[in-house]
Amino acid sequence: MEESTVQEKTLKSIKEGQAEICLKTEKVFYNPVQEFNRDLSIAVLSVFTEDYTAEKLDKIKKKESKNLDNSEASNEENHVPITILEALSATGLRSIRYAKELPNVTKIIANDLSQQAVETIKANIIHNDVQDIIETSHDDACMLMYKHRHPKERFAAIDLDPYGCPSIFLDSAVQSVQDGGLLLVTATDMAILAGNAPETCYTKYGAISLKTKSCHEMALRILLQCIEHHANRYSRYIVPLLSISADFYIRVFVKVYSGAIHCKKTTSKLSMVYRCVGCDNITLQPLGGFKPNPTESNPEQIKLCLPTAPPVGEFCVHCNQRHNLGGPVWSSAIHEEGFVGRVLALVQQRPRLFGTAKRLEGVLSMVREELRDAPLYHTLDKLFGRVHAETMPMLLMRSAILNAGYKVSFSHASRLSIKSNAPAQLIWDIIRTWVKTHPVKASKLEADPVAKYILSQDIKSTVDLSHRPDANPISRRDGRLRFQFNPTPHWGPGTRAAINIGEEKNSKAIRNQNKNNNQERHVEKREHSPRSDDEARKKSTATRSDDAAV
Numbered sequence: 001m002e003e004s005t006v007q008e009k010t011l012k013s014i015k016e017g018q019a020e021i022c023l024k025t026e027k028v029f030y031n032p033v034q035e036f037n038r039d040l041s042i043a044v045l046s047v048f049t050e051d052y053t054a055e056k057l058d059k060i061k062k063k064e065s066k067n068l069d070n071s072e073a074s075n076e077e078n079h080v081p082i083t084i085l086e087a088l089s090a091t092g093l094r095s096i097r098y099a100k101e102l103p104n105v106t107k108i109i110a111n112d113l114s115q116q117a118v119e120t121i122k123a124n125i126i127h128n129d130v131q132d133i134i135e136t137s138h139d140d141a142c143m144l145m146y147k148h149r150h151p152k153e154r155f156a157a158i159d160l161d162p163y164g165c166p167s168i169f170l171d172s173a174v175q176s177v178q179d180g181g182l183l184l185v186t187a188t189d190m191a192i193l194a195g196n197a198p199e200t201c202y203t204k205y206g207a208i209s210l211k212t213k214s215c216h217e218m219a220l221r222i223l224l225q226c227i228e229h230h231a232n233r234y235s236r237y238i239v240p241l242l243s244i245s246a247d248f249y250i251r252v253f254v255k256v257y258s259g260a261i262h263c264k265k266t267t268s269k270l271s272m273v274y275r276c277v278g279c280d281n282i283t284l285q286p287l288g289g290f291k292p293n294p295t296e297s298n299p300e301q302i303k304l305c306l307p308t309a310p311p312v313g314e315f316c317v318h319c320n321q322r323h324n325l326g327g328p329v330w331s332s333a334i335h336e337e338g339f340v341g342r343v344l345a346l347v348q349q350r351p352r353l354f355g356t357a358k359r360l361e362g363v364l365s366m367v368r369e370e371l372r373d374a375p376l377y378h379t380l381d382k383l384f385g386r387v388h389a390e391t392m393p394m395l396l397m398r399s400a401i402l403n404a405g406y407k408v409s410f411s412h413a414s415r416l417s418i419k420s421n422a423p424a425q426l427i428w429d430i431i432r433t434w435v436k437t438h439p440v441k442a443s444k445l446e447a448d449p450v451a452k453y454i455l456s457q458d459i460k461s462t463v464d465l466s467h468r469p470d471a472n473p474i475s476r477r478d479g480r481l482r483f484q485f486n487p488t489p490h491w492g493p494g495t496r497a498a499i500n501i502g503e504e505k506n507s508k509a510i511r512n513q514n515k516n517n518n519q520e521r522h523v524e525k526r527e528h529s530p531r532s533d534d535e536a537r538k539k540s541t542a543t544r545s546d547d548a549a550v
Contacts, residue, residue: 016093042102085108154178274310279316369410
């Protein structure tokens, strides 16, 4: 009896979705904060599998129509197998949820490099009775994917959710996913992607990150260009379906296709980024473009070309400061609006399936409202803080942009974001118009020549500050859960390969919470004084004298 009681105490039971897993007090990674990530992945895969099956069946029908003699052989292929690889499985929770909650899945491989983790996965598979769908693998993730490079052995979807940077897995992933298959990629090294270490970002992702208020969307665009870069090496390219910045990580869902001719268009989807160090204005320089190349047979033909550069002068036209150069980043669309709408509809139809349904609905609603042709964004606090002015109400700023004939939206990545196709000149003219009735203190302008220069410029645009009802987006008007507070104490990305569950979560981190190391330093300073140094020196001299006498 005592042994069974001890054994029960060493297990932790976790229920999420339709899955239940048991963890021993071993170092196997589990992070409860990632439930939103897993819920979103299931919603996306549910819609993707329908599209993937339809695409493959459509190709089979086209082959049948071309070759009627082989109709019997092709009929055998009418079943489209859907295999999913979770390359870094840890507890196996994600794979088990995929097996129990996704329809029409043929096989799932749950892989991990840790033997301890694989044993945990096997136990959880048996506990959830999904042995017929999930197969465990104890292998290096990259080597496992390289073994599945042959077209007949490729996966329909590959889920990469590593601790930190995913770039070391991308080369093998883009080769081992089916044509039209899905890559689900997470990155948690946000400090690097957000501009704190641009040189490290270049070594990991092949792009220089910039410290800007739109850094979270820029992180998404850096990751997308990195995946595209790896895919292009093998005449493959990506089509982003959904790109999310949430909590402490970013997550992208991209389809991978083959086609050398489409790879040539990649340069038109990438841009270098000029960021003004004074006013934080962003200007993009595309790496490639298109120009007309009409012929008699095809008057509307176009061809690729190199655009002229640079798009900015030596000094910023708005604040007279210089620029930093970053990138390249993905400057094309990061979402597919139709796909996002269908994922949102699924969440609304089956809310009980997702523990984070309200948040999913709110975030997807915002994503669907985002402008597709306006990369990056401004933030309200940064704009008005730059000139030390009282902040304008968000709806008033949005109304002014709409009144000028431009489009505007929020970004799901920032509560105070202003994503618009309006030129920066209009944005600053709106601020200058506001400052006329809400003046800035003269002392602040004298102390900040950049703010003084910006506000001293003439207003060149027609500014109308009257309110518009359509300035308030539907997601905000309906009170959707768009931005969530930190859900638990000690909240964050967790630690590498350690249990993050319940009261035992990050025990060392909990012990160090609110710990004031300054007290220990003060004690050391009190104990260490010039007088104590003199006493120690005298004692040392006396000891050496005694040794010499001996």
